[in-house]
Amino acid sequence: MKRWIAIGLVVLVLGGIIVYNKILHPAPGAGAPGASGGGNGKGASDAKGGAGGGKNGPGGGGPASVNGFVVISQQLREDVVSSGSLLASEQVDIYPEISARITQLNIREGQPVSKGDLLVKLFDTDLKAQLQKLQAQADNARRTEERNKQLLERGGISQQEYDIVTTNLRSSLADIDLVKANLQRTEIRAPFSGVIGLRNVSSGAVVSTSTLIARLQQISSLKLDFSIPEKYGSAVHTGSLISFVVDGSNKQSQGVVYAIEPGVDEQTRNLRIRARVNNETAGNGQPLFRPGTFARVTLTIQNEQSLVVPTQAVIPQTRTNQVILVKNGKATFRDVKTGLRTAGTIQILSGLQKGDTVATTGLLFLKQDAPVKIGKVITIPGTGPKVAQN
Incomplete structure (x- = not known):
């Protein structure tokens, strides 16, 4: 019951509004009920003017007034x-090649060093003794080789016996080279000039191949x-x-x-x-x-220098972008290829030339070949190069 009462009240209110607008308070230029539009037709004329939207309005008889922008060339920079x-530039972590005790530590933390400078010396007495022993054996093997060479020339020994002697000599010399290589591993020298970092060891410490001594940069x-x-x-x-x-x-x-x-x-x-x-x-x-x-x-x-237009002058389309070119008092829709975009401008790669005038307002109401009047020419604030950030 309450719902029907509410519906009835709504109907009465709507009916009252319609009666007021149509009968008691008609719109300007509209005839009274029952009138057939007699007289001098002033009301009809006013209604026609209202429908036309005015002299300069969209769809009116006169040209639409819009703001324009003259295409300019501006320094445009794109930064990433x-x-x-x-x-x-060069960096190396210094590790020993063998396990031994440090006998000499020449690292001055945070100080520059030159290429080839001795940084660390490890214990090598046993290797030096082994080298002396091998050198003595090699001297003996060399003298033996010389005697057997003379015997071979006189036929005193066979070629096989001489080959065994020379093999022993070459083996002794190879052992000497091996010990010398191990002696070189007891010396750690700077591979390039740079600055040595903080050392992690002290003199007398026993280090292994996994001990980081310092870093050279x-x-x-x-x-x-x-x-x-x-x-x-x-x-x-x-x-x-x-x-x-x-x-x-x-x-x-x-x-x-x-x-x-x-x-x-x-x-x-x-x-x-x-x-x-x-x-x-x-x-x-x-x-x-x-x-x-x-x-x-x-x-x-x-x-580089590039053509730019204000952002509001570009009309996005499905597959391209357009601007409205104002030429000879008419609007022409022109497809353009855009590039960089800044806060207030868009780079034009193709479709426009320097000096062309494009519309920046009224874009939704303009049609192809519609008459257009430039009411105001706008400019881009600022004279410095525009930067596009990525």
């Missing part, structure tokens, strides 16, 4: 920002490893310049690409790149960068 790591120049998406691979080459910033410093530093991984990583689809960085010393004599430091790398892919 990536994370990288600074690495030592060459840091006069550093390597900078970073990766970029594979689609930018064709834009980078050996000799390309990069800039980077390390944590704790706002200074932009430079590097030069000198090596590119030939293949793309299958997991990340990134291309690994390596650059060379000159590790200059600061005022206190310390190098500016240390190996292992995180770096934010910026690689400039493109930096």
Whole structure:
């Protein structure tokens, strides 16, 4: 019962609104009920004007007024920002080749060393004694070989007996070479010039082949490893310049690409790149960068003059993009190929020329060949180069 009462009230309210609008308060220009549109037709004329949308409105008789933009050429730069790591130009962990006791330790922690400098000397007395013994045996075998050679020439011994003597001599000489090689393993020398790190052993300690003595790094120049998406691979080459910033410093530093991984990583689809960085010393004599430091790398892919239009001038389509070109007072829809996109502009690769005028407002109401009037010409704020970040 209550529901029917509510429905009845709604019907009465709606009926009252209709009666008020149609009979008691008709719209301007509309005739009274029963009128056939007599008189001078003023009401009909007003209604026609309302339907037309005004002189300059969409669908009106006059040209639509829109804002325009004159296509310009602007410096446009595309940067790829990536994370990288600074690495030592050369680096080696120093391990002994044999197990022995340290008899001499020439490591000055944190100090530079030259290639060939003796860093560690291991116990070698037993090897030296063995070498003296083998040298004495080799001298005896050499004299025996000389005597038997003379006997062979006179026919005193057979060729087989002489061959046995020469074999013993060569064996003694090989044993000597082996002991000399073991003696060289008791000396650990710097393989290249660099800076020695913190040592992990002391003089007199017994070390094995798994004992890390120290780390040697060459840091006069550093390597900078970073990766970029594979689609930018064709834009980078050996000799390309990069800039980077390390944590704790706002200074932009430079590097030069000198090596590119030939293949793309299958997991990340990134291309690994390596650059060379000159590790200059600061005022206190310390190098500016240390190996292992995180770096934010910026690689400039493109930096050239390009045609640009405001973002609002481009109409996205299913398979292409369009702009409305205003020419000779008419609107022409033009397909364009776009490139880089910045905060307020889009790069135009093809479809427009410098000096063309495109509409930036009223795009939804304009039709092909519709009359258009440029009410205001807009400009892009800022005069510096636009940067597209990836």
